[in-house]
Amino acid sequence: MSPRSRAADYGVGLLGGGVALFLGVLAGCTTPGAIAPSTVPVGENFVELGGRQTNSSCGYTLLSIPLKNPAPLSTLIEELIAGKGGDAMIEVTSNSSTAFYLLGAANCLEVQGKVVKVGK
Amino acid sequence: MLRQERQAGRGVSHSDAGSARTRVAPMMRGQTWAEGNRGVSAAASAMVVVVMAVWLGGCIVTRHPAGIASSSTPLTADYTEIGPVESNSCASWLLGIPLGGTSETAVMIDDLVKEKGADALVGVTVEHTGYVFPLPLFGSSCTTVKGQAVRGGK
Numbered sequence: 001m002s003p004r005s006r007a008a009d010y011g012v013g014l015l016g017g018g019v020a021l022f023l024g025v026l027a028g029c030t031t032p033g034a035i036a037p038s039t040v041p042v043g044e045n046f047v048e049l050g051g052r053q054t055n056s057s058c059g060y061t062l063l064s065i066p067l068k069n070p071a072p073l074s075t076l077i078e079e080l081i082a083g084k085g086g087d088a089m090i091e092v093t094s095n096s097s098t099a100f101y102l103l104g105a106a107n108c109l110e111v112q113g114k115v116v117k118v119g120k
Numbered sequence: 121m122l123r124q125e126r127q128a129g130r131g132v133s134h135s136d137a138g139s140a141r142t143r144v145a146p147m148m149r150g151q152t153w154a155e156g157n158r159g160v161s162a163a164a165s166a167m168v169v170v171v172m173a174v175w176l177g178g179c180i181v182t183r184h185p186a187g188i189a190s191s192s193t194p195l196t197a198d199y200t201e202i203g204p205v206e207s208n209s210c211a212s213w214l215l216g217i218p219l220g221g222t223s224e225t226a227v228m229i230d231d232l233v234k235e236k237g238a239d240a241l242v243g244v245t246v247e248h249t250g251y252v253f254p255l256p257l258f259g260s261s262c263t264t265v266k267g268q269a270v271r272g273g274k
Contacts, residue, residue, distance in 0.1 A: 033185035040242045041190050041273065043197040059181055064254055066181050073185045074245045074266045088243075094185035107182045118197065 033094035033109075038116075039077055040088045045119035049084040052091070053115055058108040067104075076111045086115035186263070187246030191273075192229050195240055199273030205232040205241065210262040228265045239274060241267035 057071035071079075073094065081089060092113035099106045211222035223231075225246055232241060244267040251260040 031184060034188040034246070036188035036190060038190040039188065040268075041195045041197045041199070045197070059183065061181070069181050070183045072183070072245075072264070072266075073188070073247045074243075077188075077243075077245065088190075092188050094188060096182075096184040098182060109183055109185060111185070 030095055030097040033096055034073075034092075035094070036092045038088055038090045039081075039092055039113075040118075042088050042090065042116060042118050046088070046090070046116040047119070048090075049086045049115045049117055051114065052112055053080050053084065053089075054110060054112045055080045055083075056108055056110040058106050060104060060106050062104040064104075070107055070109045073109060073111065076109060077113075080111065080113065081115055084115035085117075087118040088116055089113035090116050182250045184248045184250075185245070186248045187225070187244065189244040190242060191270075192233070192241040192244055192267070193239075193274075195242065195270070195273035197273070199240075199242065199270040201242075202236050202238050202269040202271060204266070205236055205238075205269045206264065206266045207232050208262055208264045210260050212258070212260045214258050216257075222261070222263065225263060225265060228263065229267075232265065232267070232269065236269035237271075238269035239271050240269075241265075242270050242273075243268050 055076045057076055058068070059070035060067045077089060077092070081087065090113060092111065094109070094111045096110070097108045099108075207228045209221070209223040209228055212219040229241060229244070233239070244265065247264045247266075249262045249264065251262070253259065
């Protein structure tokens with residue numbers, strides 16, 4: 001085989017690998033999760049602390065060995081509330097997504113909502 | 121000549137069918153062709169065994185947010201917190217055969233409320249977690265309910 005045709009073979013191999021990786025990354029899906037008007041009963045006496053916030057956490061596996069697990073849903077909500085110094089969240093939505101790579105997978109949780117301070 | 125080269129272990133053999141040359145595994149001086157290939161195939165086998173062992177010994181974990189609720193029953197903001205509560209219930213299967221387990225979410229919430237002598241739960245999250253162990257094709261599907269037990273607010 002000539003050096004030129006060997007280089008062409010490497011190029012085709014790299015391209016094939018790239019396409020496989022791309023398709024592997026595409027082989028994922030997002031699943032809608034829970035929604036709620038608020039995380040705790042807030043009545044009408046509350047103040048919004050900023051706009052819509054997002055918190056997410058991902059878990060990864062390599063050859064099915066867990067490298068990191070996603071954080072629990074309650075932890076994601078607590079982190080958002082604590083980060084803004086609030087008491088609760090309103091307009092809460094959540095979802096999870098799973099993506100499969102060539103040698104592993106990623107599973108992510110995402111929570112969105114507005115952090116509020118509840119009046120006493 | 122062919123026999124001499126093979127015995128010398130030069131890593132190159134001539135095809136019996138003609139003059140086409142075939143690349144074979146590199147060999148140490150004094151090794152036969154078969155011995156050289158045996159070393160490579162043993163290394164490849166070991167690598168396959170390691171990869172399979174790692175894969176089969178692993179566990180796939182997935183988490184999904186199944187529910188978020190401000191309270192388990194309609195409440196005003198006038199309630200007293202008793203403390204955090206958490207319940208976990210799992211259903212398992214082996215080779216696709218269910219082994220039993222798991223409780224309904226409603227039963228889990230009722231048990232948590234009764235356990236603390238509370239009226240309801242606030243800040244409720246329900247989460248589904250799946251575990252799959254490729255070896256021995258064992259899996260588990262768990263529901264986790266978390267919240268704060270409260271009194272009053274009705």
